[in-house]
Amino acid sequence: MQHNNPQSVQPNQEDFKLKDTSPKLGERWPGGGVRGGGGWMSGDKFTSTYDLVEQMQYLYVRVVKAKELPTNSMTGSCDPYAEVKLGNYKGKTRHFEKKTNPEWNQVFAFSKDKIQSSVLEVFVRDKDMVGRDDYLGKVVFDLNEVPTRVPPDSPLAPQWYRLEDRRGEGKVRGDIMLAVWMGTQADEAFPEAWHSDAASVHGEGVFNIRSKVYVSPKxxxxxxxxxxxxxxxxxxxxxxxxxxxxxxxxxxxxxxxxxxxxxxxxxxxxxxxxxxxxxxxxxxxxxxxxxxxxxxxxxxxxxxxxxxxxxxxxxxxxxxxxxxxxxxxxxxxxxxxxxxxxxxxxxxxxxxxxxGGYHVLDESTLYISDQRPTARQLWKQSIGILEVGILSAQGLLPMKMKDGRGNTDAYCVAKYGQKWVRTRTIIDSFSPKWNEQYTWEVYDPCTVITLGVFDNCHLGSNEKPGGGSSARDSRIGKVSSKAPTTYGYQTLMGRSCSPR
The missing domain is CATH 2.60.40.150 (C2 domain)
Structure with missing residues (x-):
């Protein structure tokens, strides 16, 4: 029988040491504002400024509603939906039955790094349950003319656009209300938007990939x-x-x-x-x-x-x-x-x-993130704000098989006190980049924030065989850090600023 040399199977200790990182972060303005990241300081409270993460550019398209759409000459009705097309990426709104004045109010986000077209097309179609969907009209945008909007700028007001024929040479009946702008992940529309990076996810899976914030019950x-x-x-x-x-x-x-x-x-x-x-x-x-x-x-x-x-x-x-x-x-x-x-x-x-005078222990005392009593009347004043930028993970392993090859759909969860945050899921990547930023109020510096990376098993057709809605997401790894300090770890990269 052969025996492996113990030294040959020991992990490289360098992999588990703290690593400082140097991402291209936003610049904090005097008074708390951030150039390109949005945000400001109001009194002793911070708004999230997105200055701890790398700025990511997105093309946003908000499809609000349409009016006076034509009806089908055969059926006498209209079942409209809108399709947003940018190069090879297509996103669709839900469709309405027998409605010539539909209201969608859906947002689509396209990563600027993956844009391979100079024009954006928004189509309006009449859904046909049997044959090919009927063309009702379109609107075309030159990306060079799209305005840039960064919080805290006010949201871009949507406008009415008259639909054009297939060749773009003449107007047809019907109007559509749209807002199109270039922005970053700091935009308020980012969490609710359909993302081109997750175009392969459909149905209920779309809701399972979005970033979320949870508050634990008291x-x-x-x-x-x-x-x-x-x-x-x-x-x-x-x-x-x-x-x-x-x-x-x-x-x-x-x-x-x-x-x-x-x-x-x-x-x-x-x-x-x-x-x-x-x-x-x-x-x-x-x-x-x-x-x-x-x-x-x-x-x-x-x-x-x-x-x-x-x-x-x-x-x-x-x-x-x-x-x-x-x-x-x-x-x-x-x-x-x-x-x-x-x-x-x-x-x-x-x-x-x-x-109500005690803190209910719901986590390990070694990694406790909150020591406040239940009753809010007994809380002391907060000592500052903890800001955490969740940047990326590197070197993740395949967690499941898809189309005959290894696949990982990773998201990150951070817990501190009663507040949990969950980043959006990055589809099919062993080196996901989230670049999302969150804040917590700090009441005790001797507390710990815990971050974990998970593989999403609730993506509709991508779910594990036999898993269904009851399948549990697989844990890839986790790290814990004292609230004032986080660095880049083997499991993930993150940054925080100390409580103020």
């Missing part, structure tokens, strides 16, 4: 102090019960200890703590059970309480206890009167509150 501790119960009688009246309480919130299940004394009035005074999230749609379900023998527990009573019933506590003030009547468990539908008769025979004494 978590609270639910403290349940199970004090005692009264008049809990077992089915076998010849024995005293060994009683305990089982409490459940969603999928979380906790139990008290069995009362050390066999009695129908057990005492526990035991705390059970759950994690719950706003808007508190779950219930606290309590069952009082009798340990008949080691492998059998018998339910003596049950109650379900909505979480909205309980008070929120922000400090050390005491919480008032309450008695709750238990419903006898196990009666059928036809025995409603008997159930009503017995539901007051047993009761349980509880002290329950939603604790």
């Amino acid at each position: 978590l609270w501790y639910l403290r349940v102090n199970v004090i005692e119960a009264q008049d809990v009688h077992p089915n076998d009246r010849n024995r005293l019960p060994e009683v305990f309480v089982k409490a459940q919130v969603g999928s979380q299940l906790l139990k008290t200890k069995v009362c050390p004394n066999r009695t129908t009035n057990p005492l526990w005074n035991e705390d059970l703590v759950f994690v719950t999230a706003e808007p508190f749609e779950e219930h606290l379900v309590l069952t009082v059970e009798d340990r008949v023998h080691q492998s059998k527990d018998e339910v003596l009573g049950k109650i379900s309480l909505p979480l909205t019933l309980f008070e929120k506590r922000m400090d050390h003030r005491p919480v008032h206890s309450q008695w709750f009547n238990l419903e006898k468990y196990g009666f059928g539908v036809l025995e409603g009167d008997r159930r009503k008769e017995l539901q007051f025979s047993s009761r349980v004494h509880l002290r329950v509150c939603l604790e």
